[in-house]
Amino acid sequence: MSDVIAAMPPKKRFIERSLVQLTLARFRGFIREPEAVFWTFVFPILLAVGLGVAFRSRAPERPHVAVTMSAASKVIDALKQDSSVIVEVLDDSAAARALRTGSTALVARVNGPMSVEYTYDPARGDAAMAKLLVDRAIQRAAGRADPVQVTERKVTERGSRYIDFVLPGLLGMNLMGSGIWGIGFAIVDQRAKKLLKRFMATPMSRAEYLASFLFSRLFFLILEVVVLLGFGALVFGVPMRGSLFTLAGICLLATLSFGGIGLLVSSRARTTEGVAGLMNLVMIPMWIFSGVFFSSSNFPSVVQPAIKLLPLTAVNDALRANMLEGASLAAVIGEMLVITGWLVVSFVLALKLFRWR
Numbered sequence: 001m002s003d004v005i006a007a008m009p010p011k012k013r014f015i016e017r018s019l020v021q022l023t024l025a026r027f028r029g030f031i032r033e034p035e036a037v038f039w040t041f042v043f044p045i046l047l048a049v050g051l052g053v054a055f056r057s058r059a060p061e062r063p064h065v066a067v068t069m070s071a072a073s074k075v076i077d078a079l080k081q082d083s084s085v086i087v088e089v090l091d092d093s094a095a096a097r098a099l100r101t102g103s104t105a106l107v108a109r110v111n112g113p114m115s116v117e118y119t120y121d122p123a124r125g126d127a128a129m130a131k132l133l134v135d136r137a138i139q140r141a142a143g144r145a146d147p148v149q150v151t152e153r154k155v156t157e158r159g160s161r162y163i164d165f166v167l168p169g170l171l172g173m174n175l176m177g178s179g180i181w182g183i184g185f186a187i188v189d190q191r192a193k194k195l196l197k198r199f200m201a202t203p204m205s206r207a208e209y210l211a212s213f214l215f216s217r218l219f220f221l222i223l224e225v226v227v228l229l230g231f232g233a234l235v236f237g238v239p240m241r242g243s244l245f246t247l248a249g250i251c252l253l254a255t256l257s258f259g260g261i262g263l264l265v266s267s268r269a270r271t272t273e274g275v276a277g278l279m280n281l282v283m284i285p286m287w288i289f290s291g292v293f294f295s296s297s298n299f300p301s302v303v304q305p306a307i308k309l310l311p312l313t314a315v316n317d318a319l320r321a322n323m324l325e326g327a328s329l330a331a332v333i334g335e336m337l338v339i340t341g342w343l344v345v346s347f348v349l350a351l352k353l354f355r356w357r
Contacts, residue, residue, distance in 0.1 A: 016203045017260060022213070026310075030112070042219065044173075044174045044228050045227065045228065045231050046165070047170060048163070048167060048170055048228065048231065048232060048236075049235075050207050052162075052163040052166075052235070052236050059136075061126075062083075062084060062085055062086050062355060063085055063105040063106070063126045063127070063128050063130035063133070064086045064088065064103065064104045064105055064130075065079070065085050065086070065087055065088070065104060065105060065106045065107070065134055066087070066088050066089075066090045066095040066098050066099070066104040066106070066107045066108070067079060067087060067089050067090070067095075067107075067108045067109075068089075068090065068091065068092055068095055068107065068108070068109045068110070068228070069089055069091050073259070074141060075110055075116070075138055075141065076089060077132060077141075078137050078138060078140070078141030079108070079137050079138070081137075082133065082134075082136075083138040084133045085130060085134060085137070088104065092109075095107045095109075099119060099121075104125060105120060105126045105127040105129075105130040106118055106119065106120040106122070106127055106131055106134060107119040108128040108134055108138070116135075116138055118134070118135070135166060136286065140346075141155075141218050156191070159238075163232070163236045164236075164238050164239065164324060165240060165295075165320070165324075166292070166293060167232045167236075167238050167323075168316060168319035168320045168323050168324070169292035169293060169316050169320075170228065170292070170321075171224075171225065171228050171229065171251075171291075171319060172254065172292065172315040172316040172319055173292050173312070174224060174228065174314055175221075175224070175251065175254045175255055175258055175315065176254075176258045176283060176286065176311075176312050176315070177283070178217070178220070178224065178258075179254075179257075179258025179259045179261070179262050180219060180253055180258055180259075180261055180262040180265065180279050180283060181262070181279060182262070182284065183213045183214075183219065183259050183260040183262030183263060183266065183271060184265045184266035184269075184275050184278075184279055185266070185279075186213070186276070187213070187262075187263070187266040187280075188266045188269045188270070188271065188272055188275040189272055191266075191269075191270060192270065192271055192272060198263070207351060208216050209353065210263050210347070210350060210354065211225070213259060213262075213263065213290070214256055214259045214260070214263075214347075217255050217256075217259050218252070220254065221251060221255050225247075225248075225251050229323075233329035239323065239324060239325070240323055241322075241323060241325065241326035242321070242322035242323055242325070242326045243322070243323060243329070244328055245329070245330065246322050246328060246329045246332070247319070247322050247323070248293070249329060249336075249341075250315065250318045250319055250322060250335075250336070252314040252334065253320075253336060253339045253340060253343065254311075254337070254339055255262070256343050257311055257315075257339045257340070257342045257343040257346070258311065260342065260343045260344075260345075260347040260350060261282065261311070261342065261346045262279075263346065263347060263350035263354070264346040264347075264349050264350040264353070265278045265279055265282060267349075267350045267353040267354040267355070268353055268354075268355060269340060284308050286312035286313070287312075288309070289303075289310060289313070290307065290310050290312035290313040290315075290316055291313060291316050291317070292312070292316065296313055296316075308338070309338060311338065311339055311342040313338075314334075314335040314338035314339050315335070315339060316338075317332075317335050318332040318335035318336065318339075319334065321335075321351070
């Protein structure tokens, strides 16, 4: 490598050496900060463990239902024999209080031999399910027979669990955070300490200086991806159904794109407090709308076009399509174009707006 650089023209040789040294400086500065290493590599794993345990695959919780004491013993026995609900026999005032305080999802009151009244809040998801389960048990106890014979086949499919959904989102969020925070904060910190003024006296251009930050991010890209996805595969069995080449392309482009946004955000900020506010202004909407912890399709259809244009939405959608559905590079070309657009626009604007002082 040194022989190749030595054979170059003096000006080009200086550019190559300065770019290499700046990149190495960014690399050394990162590994000397334990806080940065923790938030980049350790925190995503801790978050994956917490979410994976909290939302692990398990049987749905049985709803609590209350039956008034006036109910016939046949109704009470039928409900107690149904394993899908938890039944408690209460008087009218206790049942009303239990429903009001949320300790029971539904109150069943028998008003006659052929009349049952259900009291519940339809806004509660467990209440609607409790009503269906209780009514099924009571109707069967009264002699109703199901006219259609059904069979059940229970399966457990990797890729349908919450941890399978959230892990690509955590990877996208980590690429965004390390790209924007890792680059933007470092530049503004140097500007606030008057270190950038010294670079003005060198032949180094703004493009070389800014590019060194992007190149330094590539050193950590492989490690970030391998650590998080490897942990998810080993501990939770998260599938990787797509091509590793496609995954690498998505992560590489995402890293460069978020790095470009970090450069743009820090191009004029003078204080670390100021750039922290700007970075939060950029990232918080993407944390909320881009489908990190829940699907972005939950938002109204009128805002979906804007959500799809967010870079983190495109990254998360591409990662999930590749990892969970086995999508090829051609299948995620739309998301790749969105990511590329953010990279080009942000880096060009950063070059125009960047100032040393």
